[in-house]
Amino acid sequence: MSTLSEAYTDTPLHLQHIIPLDFESVQTVPDSHSWPQINDSRSAVHSDEELSIPVIDLMAPDIVELVGEACRTWGMFQVTGHGVPSSLLEDVEAEVRRLFELPAGQKVKALRSPNGATGYGAARITPFFSKNMWHEGFTIMGSSVDHARELWPHDYIRFCDAMDDYQKKMKALSHQLWLLILKSLDIAEQQINWASSLYDSDGALQLNSYPCCPDPNRAIGLAPHTDTLILTILHQSDSNGLQIFRDGVGWVSVSPLAGALVVNAGDLLHIMSNAQFSTAYHRVVVNEARHRLSIAYFYGPPADSLVVPVCEMEFPLYRSLTVKEYISIKAKHLDKALSLIRL
Numbered sequence: 001m002s003t004l005s006e007a008y009t010d011t012p013l014h015l016q017h018i019i020p021l022d023f024e025s026v027q028t029v030p031d032s033h034s035w036p037q038i039n040d041s042r043s044a045v046h047s048d049e050e051l052s053i054p055v056i057d058l059m060a061p062d063i064v065e066l067v068g069e070a071c072r073t074w075g076m077f078q079v080t081g082h083g084v085p086s087s088l089l090e091d092v093e094a095e096v097r098r099l100f101e102l103p104a105g106q107k108v109k110a111l112r113s114p115n116g117a118t119g120y121g122a123a124r125i126t127p128f129f130s131k132n133m134w135h136e137g138f139t140i141m142g143s144s145v146d147h148a149r150e151l152w153p154h155d156y157i158r159f160c161d162a163m164d165d166y167q168k169k170m171k172a173l174s175h176q177l178w179l180l181i182l183k184s185l186d187i188a189e190q191q192i193n194w195a196s197s198l199y200d201s202d203g204a205l206q207l208n209s210y211p212c213c214p215d216p217n218r219a220i221g222l223a224p225h226t227d228t229l230i231l232t233i234l235h236q237s238d239s240n241g242l243q244i245f246r247d248g249v250g251w252v253s254v255s256p257l258a259g260a261l262v263v264n265a266g267d268l269l270h271i272m273s274n275a276q277f278s279t280a281y282h283r284v285v286v287n288e289a290r291h292r293l294s295i296a297y298f299y300g301p302p303a304d305s306l307v308v309p310v311c312e313m314e315f316p317l318y319r320s321l322t323v324k325e326y327i328s329i330k331a332k333h334l335d336k337a338l339s340l341i342r343l
């Protein structure tokens with residue numbers, strides 16, 4: 001059975017697409033990171049409370065309907081009452097900060113290799129854009145020990161323990177959300193041939209850092225994209241930056257809410273739901289004063305699983321394909337991947 005990590009390493013990147021800028025060393029936004037079109041017509045940002053993604057309490061009696069409605073309209077919501085202790089969120093965030101505050105020369109010791117999955121580096125979507133992002137990341141698929149040891153030869157265990165603990169909690173919460181999603185789509189677990197192996201699958205953890213930026217209007221933290229797998233759970237540090245695109249409206253801010261986690265639907269869930277659920281198109285903007293951090297957990301089935309649009313009454317809108325195949329199409333075509341498999 002091939003793992004998600006193998007599916008990602010099938011598409012090697014070039015080193016110039018991996019090494020982030022040494023953000024500490026620059027006082028202005030260099031040309032390599034200067035995005036002329038940030039203030040295009042689609043970038044009117046809405047940050048009023050009227051227009052924001054739903055906040056859902058996992059303990060609510062009508063939780064199935066709430067999750068279904070949020071996935072249909074936004075493809076994203078914030079969840080409270082999730083049972084992940086705030087002390088764990090604080091510990092993980094502190095470890096992530098400890099990592100990104102290391103000097104650039106130290107961080108590159110844990111660089112992701114061009115055909116590797118785990119390690120320090122730029123966002124995977126970097127090669128699709130002519131400009132680089134105001135971002136540095138650290139991806140964990142499987143164990144982080146080898147890379148963490150490069151960063152802190154004598155003090156890596158607390159980082160690895162915090163990441164392992166957090167991944168376990170995220171996996172359990174993802175599974176809980178997944179069962180709610182199936183219910184809201186009226187799908188029995190037995191209808192999906194990989195439903196039971198989902199719990200054995202290895203998710204991925206993506207640590208993101210958006211350093212303070214001297215000219216935030218000319219830089220972007222993370223270019224617009226959708227997430228690939230079934231769902232993503234995101235913890236964001238206490239500063240704005242994440243935005244979701246809403247048709248007919250524009251970019252809408254997803255402001256951090258103490259203790260809440262952001263959940264978003266990915267492409268595979270959109271395909272599986274036969275486009276009933278939206279895959280969230282989102283981006284991250286940067287700011288001048290705060291170093292923003294986020295921790296994303298990506299949840300998906302093993303790479304060999306066949307994803308089939310579930311539809312009883314209508315025609316399938318997408319062809320069925322394996323997770324591995326979709327990851328590979330996305331790695332080559334990014335935003336066009338879904339249209340390429342549309343029937």
Ligand SMILES: O=C(O)CCC(=O)C(=O)O
Nearest residue numbers: 206208236242284294296
């Ligand atoms: O930093 C964020 O808020 C979002 C991160 C994200 O979209 C990702 O890692 O895919």
Ligand SMILES: [Fe+2]
Nearest residue numbers: 225226227282
């Ligand atoms: Fe994302």
